[in-house]
Structure formats: C-alpha cells, structure tokens
Amino acid sequence: MISIRFVISMLGVAFTSFLIARAAWLTGPVDNLPLLYTTMVVYLVSAWLCIFWGLSWRTAARTNSVSVGRGNERLPVWVCLVALVVAMILPPAVSLGVGSGALTEQYATWYIGGIGATMTILVVRRRPWPAWSGTALLAGWSMFLLGPGDALGLGLVGSVVWVAGAQFFTFALDRAARDTERLSELQRKASAVHAAQSGQQRERRIQVQRALAVAGPVLGRTIASGGSLTPEERTEARIAEGRLRDELRGPRLLDEAVREALDAARRRGALVTVLDEGGLDGLDEGQLGEIRRELADTLRSARSERLYIRTSPDDRVAVTVVGRAASALGLSDEDSVDLWREIEHPIR
Structure with missing residues (x-):
C-alpha cells in the first residue's frame, strides 16, 4: 500500500523537475550558462531536501495512512533556513546568469514558480511562517527585478495562490484529523458502554433463568395445591428461597x-x-x-x-x-x- 504523503511527495518531485526541465530549455542567449545551471541544481537540492527529509521509504511503501505532515513530519528549522537562503539568492543569481536583456523570458522567470513550489512544500510540512517569509522574499525580488506588473503577470500571483491553498488544505486536514480522533474516541466509549450493557443484560437473563429454574417448580406446586404444602414441600420451598437469595x-x-x-x-x-x-x-x-x-x-x-x-x-x-x-x-x-x-x- 502507498501512503498519501508518498504520492504527494512524488507529485512535488515531478513538478519541481518539470520546472527545471522547462528552465533548461534555453530559447535565447545567456550571459553566464554555468551560473544558470548551478542555480537549477541548487534549487533542486533544496526543494528535494524539503520533500524527502524525514520520509521513510519503508513506511511509504507499506502503509495506507491518510495523515499528511503531522507529528514527526514537521521540517526541522535548519531545513527551513536552507529554503529561505535559496529564496534569497536564487532570483538575483538567475537574473545575473541570463543577463539584463532576457529577464522576462521563460527560462529567466522559472524561479518564481520554483520558489512558490518550495514554499508550498514548507506549508505542507507544517512550517507556515518560513513559507510566508519566503513568499515575501520572492515577491520583493521579482517586483524589484521585473517590475510589479511583469512580476504579477509572470507567475507571482500563482505562487501566492499555491501557498495560500496549501495553508487552507493543511488547516482543513488537521481539523478533519482532530474530528476523526474525537469520533474514534466516542465510538470506543459507545462500544464500551454497549458491551457493558450487553453483559449486564446477559447476566440478568442468566439470573432470571436460574430463579425460574429454582422457584418455578415450587411455585407450580404451591399454586396447584392452593397453598397447602406438605412438610417436605415446605422444606423445599425454604431451600428454594435460600437458593434464590444466594443467586x-x-x-x-x-x-x-x-x-x-x-x-x-x-x-x-x-x-x-x-x-x-x-x-x-x-x-x-x-x-x-x-x-x-x-x-x-x-x-x-x-x-x-x-x-x-x-x-x-x-x-x-x-x-x-x-x-x-x-x-x-x-x-x-x-x-x-x-x-x-x-x-x-x-x-x-
């Protein structure tokens, strides 16, 4: 069985790989090709670090959990700092690599979607504040390098929407998980009460059956004789009464x-x-x-x-x-x- 977190992780890998493959398809001259490729490698390393840190392949392959990013799946602080450092240096480095004449080209603006994807991963991994800090860095750099209009038109709005959507998704998932836990607890309590009631009912039925078995014959003889019992029958009635009290x-x-x-x-x-x-x-x-x-x-x-x-x-x-x-x-x-x-x- 494959867990939901494993599926989401693979989707994150596929999307970040698509962004880099798209960025590597150069349609024009660049000023510093090694620097540009270096930024792509650095981005992939940081993004995949955020995706795979703490992921157990054995667990991912053998479990069927619906939990995504709860408990020990929260990213450590140092991984968040790595992502923020990359968000800080990536936009100016990419712009320096492609040159001032191609800042709005597709292979020059890939960092907008790339950083937005990384910040979305941080939100899913339960680090919203670093994610929004990185989104603010992305917005500041892209508007400074491209201008507000070009930055918004070339993907900044989409990156912000991704981060906000991930925030809503994780909030809804946490709330659903809490509701599920409460429901499970209520079901366990209800099952315990039902079991206790069933046990009590079964015990009462057993006691009633024993009482009928003990007192039934004596009562039958008493009714049949109109209350006129022999000394032996009176003794049996006294013993039957004692048995019933004992039970x-x-x-x-x-x-x-x-x-x-x-x-x-x-x-x-x-x-x-x-x-x-x-x-x-x-x-x-x-x-x-x-x-x-x-x-x-x-x-x-x-x-x-x-x-x-x-x-x-x-x-x-x-x-x-x-x-x-x-x-x-x-x-x-x-x-x-x-x-x-x-x-x-x-x-x-």
Whole structure:
C-alpha cells in the first residue's frame, strides 16, 4: 500500500523537475550558462531536501495512512533556513546568469514558480511562517527585478495562490484529523458502554433463568395445591428461597459444589446468609475457583445453626465464614460463635 504523503511527495518531485526541465530549455542567449545551471541544481537540492527529509521509504511503501505532515513530519528549522537562503539568492543569481536583456523570458522567470513550489512544500510540512517569509522574499525580488506588473503577470500571483491553498488544505486536514480522533474516541466509549450493557443484560437473563429454574417448580406446586404444602414441600420451598437469595446476593461465590453445600446446610436446619460486598473484582476464574473450593469444604464441615458468608474488601482476606450456635442462656454473642474461617486471596 502507498501512503498519501508518498504520492504527494512524488507529485512535488515531478513538478519541481518539470520546472527545471522547462528552465533548461534555453530559447535565447545567456550571459553566464554555468551560473544558470548551478542555480537549477541548487534549487533542486533544496526543494528535494524539503520533500524527502524525514520520509521513510519503508513506511511509504507499506502503509495506507491518510495523515499528511503531522507529528514527526514537521521540517526541522535548519531545513527551513536552507529554503529561505535559496529564496534569497536564487532570483538575483538567475537574473545575473541570463543577463539584463532576457529577464522576462521563460527560462529567466522559472524561479518564481520554483520558489512558490518550495514554499508550498514548507506549508505542507507544517512550517507556515518560513513559507510566508519566503513568499515575501520572492515577491520583493521579482517586483524589484521585473517590475510589479511583469512580476504579477509572470507567475507571482500563482505562487501566492499555491501557498495560500496549501495553508487552507493543511488547516482543513488537521481539523478533519482532530474530528476523526474525537469520533474514534466516542465510538470506543459507545462500544464500551454497549458491551457493558450487553453483559449486564446477559447476566440478568442468566439470573432470571436460574430463579425460574429454582422457584418455578415450587411455585407450580404451591399454586396447584392452593397453598397447602406438605412438610417436605415446605422444606423445599425454604431451600428454594435460600437458593434464590444466594443467586441474587452472591453469584460470584457460587458453583455447583458451593450450591450443594449450601443446600445441605439448609436441609439440616441451618440459617444461611450469603453476601457479596465487593473484594473479588479483578480475580480470574481460576482464582475464584480456588476460593469456591475452600468455601465448599468449609460449609461441608460446618455444624453451626447460623452461617454468615461475606466477601471482604481486605487485601488479604477474600471471604469470611462465621458460624454461630443456638443462643443459650448465659452465653454472650461472642461465646456463641463456633466457626470463624477466613479464606485468603489466592497468590496472584
């Protein structure tokens, strides 16, 4: 793929080469032919220096970027000074080479278009002030050497228009680039919000499906029996209610082993409370799996009549399991605690 900057650079090379080829076609005598050819070579060197400085051929051949002259493509100051020096010495040198009798000939006024092209390149390479300074030098020299009327008629107006057009082009391109960046940022934010909303909707659907799977059969039997449930059915309804609360309050703590351990605790009459209060953010499935395995083992060995399972925001502790025995006469709340287990964060 070829970048736009590479195409523009090649157009600049072709145009400056055309100007020199046109200037080299001499249609009349000149006073100093070596000086004239020297000015052509000096011009080409300075113009191509402005075009090719910082251009990566590998990048130009392999990328398809729409950026022209942004960031590191800005010309260094010393290259701009070279272009300004050439704009200063080229008009009098060309006029001296062709002689006073041929100042308005085609091969004697090529510097007007040549310097205008170089200043246009400076604008595209993000150096507008040197470009307009060089344009002012060109206007001053051409009017001094040719007269205002001949200078304007022989290409000075076109050179000024080129520089002004390049200024407008680069301004519009920079603005389009900024708008594109803002649009890309808005699209990224919109995609992130959409993804988050999709994840939340998917999670809600999963929770609703689990709730229906847990509570649906119990509700069906309750409706069918008119609310008259057997002791076994009441136990199943209490367990179903606990499952539903677990799914809503602590879904990240649950897997099949934990659910089975919670059901077993409830079937033996324990009151179980599961709360996810944060602290598990950033853990991957492997780390959550370790926490769940340890939690399931703790619940299987517990004999407490009340179990409280809470996640912890502590940096060390991930989950705290507290078990309390039935309050007996003369026992304080602290004395009734018969299980205290802290499940630590897995080593990351």
